[in-house]
Amino acid sequence: MSEQKTVHFIIERQDSPDSKPYTEEFLVPYRPALNVVAALMEIQKNPVTKDGKKTTPVVWECNCLEKVCGACMMVINGKARQACATLVDHVPQPIHLAPARTFPVIRDLQIDRSVMFESLKRIQGWIEIDGSWEVNTAPIQNPYTAATAYEIAHCMTCGCCLEACPNVGPQSDFIGPAPTVQAYLFNLHPFGKFDKEKRLNSLMEKGGITSCGNSQNCVQVCPKNIKLTTYLAQLNRDVNKQALKNIFDK
């Protein structure tokens, strides 16, 4: 019998938010189409390190395993990405896994991204409707504009773009590309745009779009291929126009 082929993982672990990180190495049996989440599941079934030491199963967050929910974002070989969609065949070994430290670490690879959901409140990330009851039929929409909205609406709040952005972190209060660009989405809607000024004004405040340094890292890592920089640029123009308007309207 030939020797079982294995995949080598080096995982940065951390027992609690304030404790010191450490690494543990694991060998996981190889199989075709194995992805990083599936490999972590194998470690759950046999939580033993490469050196044969029994340990606790690695903690991480995942749900859909189809790259739609955004939960399993982590840093894999130095790059922020979805673990479920990272096939071990496509990344060099040993595979380094680390938590996305732009966010507070909860445990091991699990992080706290609540700040992103808070930012969605700030940019008023919803359409103001009177209620879920019957009102009017919604207006027809230009199918091309709708297609743009559809692209942006794929954002799954995974946080890859925040992890990759040099301006998100303790040195700055930038809310990051994802929540910022969501403002553009709601401003596209036929009556979402009634609140356009509110959203643009919210982006003039501290941590808004002026904190974007245009490093263009976000667009490189977005797992949904959202043209983040294009919409950031567009928003920047809208915000500037709004700022001038605010001056003249005073």
Next chain:
Amino acid sequence: MSKKNIIVVGGGLSGLMATIKICEAGGEVKLFSYCPVKRSHSLCAQGGINACMNTKGQNDTTWEHFDDTVYGGDFLADQTAVKGMCETAPKLIKMFDRMGVPFTRTAEGALDLRNFGGQKNKRTVFAGSTTGQQLLYALDEQVRKWEVKGKVNKYEFWEFIKIIKNDKKVCRGIVAQNMNSMEIEAFRADAVILATGGPGVIFGRCTASTICNGSAVSAVYQQGAEIGNSEFIQIHPTAIPGSDKNRLMSEACRGEGGRIWTYKDGKPWYFLETMYPAYGNLVPRDIAARAIYDVCVNQGLGINGENRVYLDLSHIPAEYLERKLGGILEMYSEFVGDDPRKVPMQIYPSVHYSMGGIWVDTKHNTSIPALLASGECDYQYHGANRLGANSLLSAAYSGTISGPEAIRWSESDDIGDELTDEQLAAAKQECVDEFENIINMNGKENAHKLHHELGDLMNRYCTIVRVNKELDFCMGELKKILARWSDIGVNDKGHWANQEAMFVRQLRNMILYAMVICKAARMRDESRGAHYKPEFPNRDDEKFLKTTIASYDPETHEPKITYREFDHSLIKPRPRRYDVAKGGK
């Protein structure tokens, strides 16, 4: 305590819809979820949501939608409930449109419609191939607005453990656990809505998210809630087989012209088109799944002798595919490596959805007063087989019923007294003790390996083909797995984000729920919708035009199965065939 204080467990489409309705009625919601609600499993729904919009010149009617749904469900769904859902569907679409869902549009900017299985008319509204994601996000956004207004308190990363009843046996609260700090707390409410989704993970590999384990449903079942029609498990015909999960390939592929085939005598054989000329590739899921199973397992005609057949889109222009199905084609490329625009995809059926679930009346009340259930975790609307694109509809619609009904409970004198401090403390202590016992388990079994065995067993015996002898065997094995659960060893003894210990608790619930599915399947000696027994190949309306009711027996840990009449007064049951046109009114 102020009135109208509702707990909603689960933040998918149904839980969020209920939350919005409660807030609009002046109530306040504590919303519990395993995850940020924006990551709930509803977002995995791809193909669309059915509603009679009648904008394709086909004279579509809500009655036709109603009839298709009842017929597709092999006449086992409560017809008054289904009729209400189909009549409300177009209004829900208009609501979602106003909320900003980026539906795919026609050249003139109207909502586009596509074909789906088991329906002759174009009736499926969609947002590319990520409709569930877009609908969920719209409700997530509206709930965020209510959160800002202080009417919704989210308890994300909290796990529901059980309900608490008052002296009158009315559900007046829950116990839940913070999944990071491990702190266990008891909460008061006027009424509780469970919207906790399906039990797919009981089958191990399935199309569901890892959080869809049926644990909450099992917990309330063990506390006296009845489960209805649990044997009806939908097997989706077209999924990408995987060792960690089977990834869904939307029925929209077939709706947009995809063809299923395999080689026979050296030539492509479009077997659905041959077997079912009236509907062809657009037969409902149970029919398509059985046909693929038959072709692969009985006839040995799977691709290279394996359990796979082709789902072929390669004859459709790439630009059209990109616009209508882009998201999922990208997913196929990513996980498989082939480009479905150029080569046929390879697919096989997979466990996908549970038609059964907590028994509810047409207002979504369970058999426990002031405990409601809506969404996939309830048993309503789909009978013995669900039509594609009816799940997003039933999830959203049921939330519009359960939310207001919870408000009605909160204003009623029937709910009795709120829970006393002593009752809260006692319920909490029970859960704390149970959790500490789990942490201290030092047996030989690994919980995740045991779960793997559970999934293999359920996949083997409780899916497409069911044989009584084998179901008896399966039940025996499930009892052994339940016994082995007590011999689990927990590696992680810590009290911070201990996912392993929480999984052990969920696993026991899953095993008990698996027994419900198995036993209910064993008892129903007929074939209907997704439930197929070669020994009893025909539908038996005489004996089984009834809802299966399972209630928990604490002595044996097994379900007691009984049958209950239901409302099938509007459309008289008729034979269900897809080789010829459906007929009916």
